[in-house]
Amino acid sequence: MHAAVIPAADVPPIYRDHPAPAEPHGDELVVEVLAAALHHLTRSKANGSHYSSNGVFPLVPGVDGVVRDKEGNLRYVVLDDTALGTFAERTLIDPRRSVILPDGIDPVQIAAAMNPAMSSWIALRRRVDFHAGQRVLILGATGNAGRMAVQIAKLFGAAKVIAAGRDATRLKALTALGADETITFDQIGHAADVDVVIDYVWGDVSADAMIPMLTARADRTAPLTWIQIGSVAGPTAPIPSAALRSARLQIVGSGIGSVPARDILAELPELASAVAAGTIDVRARAVPLAQVAQAWTAQTDDRIVFVP
Ligand SMILES: NC(=O)c1ccc[n+]([C@@H]2O[C@H](COP(=O)([O-])OP(=O)(O)OC[C@H]3O[C@@H](n4cnc5c(N)ncnc54)[C@H](OP(=O)(O)O)[C@@H]3O)[C@@H](O)[C@H]2O)c1
Known part of the structure; x- marks a missing residue:
């Protein structure tokens, strides 16, 4: 054959x-x-x-x-x-x-x-305790998995979906797929008050987003679940220790082996x-x-x- x-x-x-x-x-x-x-x-x-x-x-x-x-x-x-x-x-x-x-x-x-759709579907259904009415931030939303995560979070009843990426023009197209807001990574403070982060980027991009986002939260003691799924910006991220102390942040991963x-x-x-x-x-x-x-x-x- x-x-x-x-x-x-x-x-x-x-x-x-x-x-x-x-x-x-x-x-x-x-x-x-x-x-x-x-x-x-x-x-x-x-x-x-x-x-x-x-x-x-x-x-x-x-x-x-x-x-x-x-x-x-x-x-x-x-x-x-x-x-x-x-x-x-x-x-x-x-x-x-x-x-x-x-x-x-x-x-x-x-x-x-x-494969790309499963990443957010499984994460929200089987890896974390997501429920309708929660607010979701998607980092790396312009890729195949990110676009689908926008749609799947909405399908599962997210009250708000914020799509983040590095290209404002490509992000705009996500509004038609259900994104309530689109932001570039340097505007991450606008996405402070979410309940779940679906992260396809990792690397320095995610690490750099954490402090500006966490310190801008209206209630830092409100739980925030950060789901590590992809690593298009790098396989390792230098997470500041303050990120884990300054807000009620938990970081989990979703992929083969963790579900x-x-x-x-x-x-x-x-x-x-x-x-x-x-x-x-x-x-x-x-x-x-x-x-x-x-x-x-x-x-x-x-x-x-x-x-x-
Ligand atoms: N754990 C799981 O279950 C699971 C399942 C599927 C996929 N994944 C992972 O999820 C990630 C995304 O997969 P995909 O299928 O969506 O890939 P994709 O279709 O190739 O999209 C990747 C997106 O990442 C963005 N990107 C690339 N380099 C970047 C950088 N340095 N900084 C910021 N953004 C960058 C690009 O967006 P722009 O060019 O528009 O900025 C691109 O659209 C991959 O790491 C993949 O392995 C994990």
Whole structure:
């Protein structure tokens, strides 16, 4: 079969022949891949920078996707650590890590949306005690995950959603998706009185935002939950000690490992239905898997989805 293959660390993927999946063991299924997206997680697992990378090469990347099983069911699947990912014509799945999708879904839309959408959906539903009426600040709101976080926070009943980023023009577009206010990072004091921060940026950007934001809070003893989700501005953040003393701040993370897999899976059918219903706006671009080498480093706002 054809697949995208990364022969060694720091080498981009090549589209070539690759052995078909081995005979399935136990509950495993060999499935046909219909659509698989190129997420930050896909790249960072492949280059070894993600905490869940296992450094095994050759590697067929692809951490999730929409597949068709032998019975004809369409499934969204999240793979466990494996050297045979979803950037292939066929792969091997554990059906317990998949959900059957409703008829008539668009595989490309689902493949593009689930990973970025899951980040805020799971965080608000399963990682923190979020409830309708709370106010949410999203740091890094112009990315795929951030745009969806705006929509998901609103869907879950947030009383106010403030979208923060570095580009005022790109931020403005988020008003149409439900953002009540858009601010650049240097205006962070305007977002002082929120209950939850969904943070996709981290690095110096988040660390620098903390003191101006916390010291501007009307009631510093009111709980503020800061959810670390992404790290587009840097993997480490020099958090000032005063940030943890000057306000009732708690910092938590949400991602693979901090939420049980069964909790994540339990949320996926409802999330897939929301995407299928068009409740969440998705930026997706279908690309033939044969073009994986060029697409791997492409700069685009759309989520690239490989179609074998
Ligand atoms: N934990 C989880 O469950 C989970 C799930 C999905 C994604 N993530 C993580 O969330 C992050 C965002 O993912 P995504 O899919 O939304 O990525 P994306 O679509 O590539 O968007 C990233 C956004 O970050 C902004 N950005 C880039 N560099 C920046 C910098 N130095 N300072 C401030 N903003 C910067 C860019 O916005 P502008 O160019 O418009 O400023 C860009 O739109 C990634 O780190 C990803 O790994 C985590």
